[in-house]
Amino acid sequence: MATIRRLVLDVLKPHEPKMVPFTEELSDSEDVTGVTAKLVEIEENVRTIRVTLEGDALDLESIEARITDLGGSVHSVDEVSVGKEIVEDPWLTG
Amino acid sequence: MNLRARLAGVRRVLAKEDVQSLSRRYFVANGFDGTLTSIGVVVGAYLGGVGDGLAVVGIGLGAAIGLGTSGIWSVWEIERAETSREQAEIESAMLTSLENTRLTRDFRNEQIVLALAAASGPVIGVVITLLPFLFEGVFLSMFQAVIASIALSVLLLGSVGAYMGVISKQRWYVAAVRMGLAGIVVAGITVLLPG
Numbered sequence: 001m002a003t004i005r006r007l008v009l010d011v012l013k014p015h016e017p018k019m020v021p022f023t024e025e026l027s028d029s030e031d032v033t034g035v036t037a038k039l040v041e042i043e044e045n046v047r048t049i050r051v052t053l054e055g056d057a058l059d060l061e062s063i064e065a066r067i068t069d070l071g072g073s074v075h076s077v078d079e080v081s082v083g084k085e086i087v088e089d090p091w092l093t094g
Numbered sequence: 095m096n097l098r099a100r101l102a103g104v105r106r107v108l109a110k111e112d113v114q115s116l117s118r119r120y121f122v123a124n125g126f127d128g129t130l131t132s133i134g135v136v137v138g139a140y141l142g143g144v145g146d147g148l149a150v151v152g153i154g155l156g157a158a159i160g161l162g163t164s165g166i167w168s169v170w171e172i173e174r175a176e177t178s179r180e181q182a183e184i185e186s187a188m189l190t191s192l193e194n195t196r197l198t199r200d201f202r203n204e205q206i207v208l209a210l211a212a213a214s215g216p217v218i219g220v221v222i223t224l225l226p227f228l229f230e231g232v233f234l235s236m237f238q239a240v241i242a243s244i245a246l247s248v249l250l251l252g253s254v255g256a257y258m259g260v261i262s263k264q265r266w267y268v269a270a271v272r273m274g275l276a277g278i279v280v281a282g283i284t285v286l287l288p289g
Contacts, residue, residue, distance in 0.1 A: 071192055071196055
């Protein structure tokens with residue numbers, strides 16, 4: 001099984017829980033070393049956010065389950081980094 | 095769900111500002127009802143010739159049970175309707191069911207917290223007002239117990255008024271007098287009622 005080191009997820013979520021507790025909850029796991037959540041779009045009842053998670057061996061299934069439990073829904077997996085180290089996208093880093 | 099997770103959920107909703115604000119409103123509004131009802135019951139019982147302090151306590155506790163049940167029942171139903179509507183709106187925007195998620199668990203915990211706030215207000219108001227009647231025949235006469243009960247009610251209403259004045263950043267003593275006055279008005283009207 002691939003060792004996932006970084007995941008970028010496109011997530012739709014209600015306004016509650018707010019961004020800080022939502023992100024905190026996702027980081028509260030042994031396999032996750034850090035999480036960044038970024039607001040992409042905001043609507044009346046929901047918001048779209050991009051969630052970036054890093055860790056030594058991320059478990060996509062359990063992360064999806066936690067997001068679902070928080071009321072969110074993973075729309076797509078936008079970026080995955082696997083292997084011994086994270087390889088940055090040359091299009092972004094130049 | 096285990097007890098620890100349930101308590102954590104209750105603590106989470108208690109930290110929400112909107113839940114704190116709504117709980118305060120239900121607690122104060124229903125507590126106000128309970129205290130004033132109790133003054134009416136106490137003065138009415140005395141003027142009606144009830145001569146036993148414990149009998150007044152019994153009548154008052156009946157009122158407390160009625161008001162407490164009314165508070166818990168009505169707020170439970172109101173909040174259930176409101177949260178169901180809110181959940182349906184979010185589900186419609188999410189295009190997915192939110193059953194068994196933290197959102198619905200928080201909604202349920204909010205219902206519990208708000209219903210308890212609505213029930214505890216009148217019960218506390220009535221019980222405090224009735225306290226002097228426990229000492230009727232010990233070191234208070236019936237008349238003294240009625241006066242002490244009214245005084246306690248006015249003090250209780252005034253304290254709640256002062257608290258509301260502080261959180262609304264108004265003059266606390268004006269808010270205290272405004273709330274406390276209601277107790278005297280109810281006692282006065284009950285005394286003046288024919289019969």
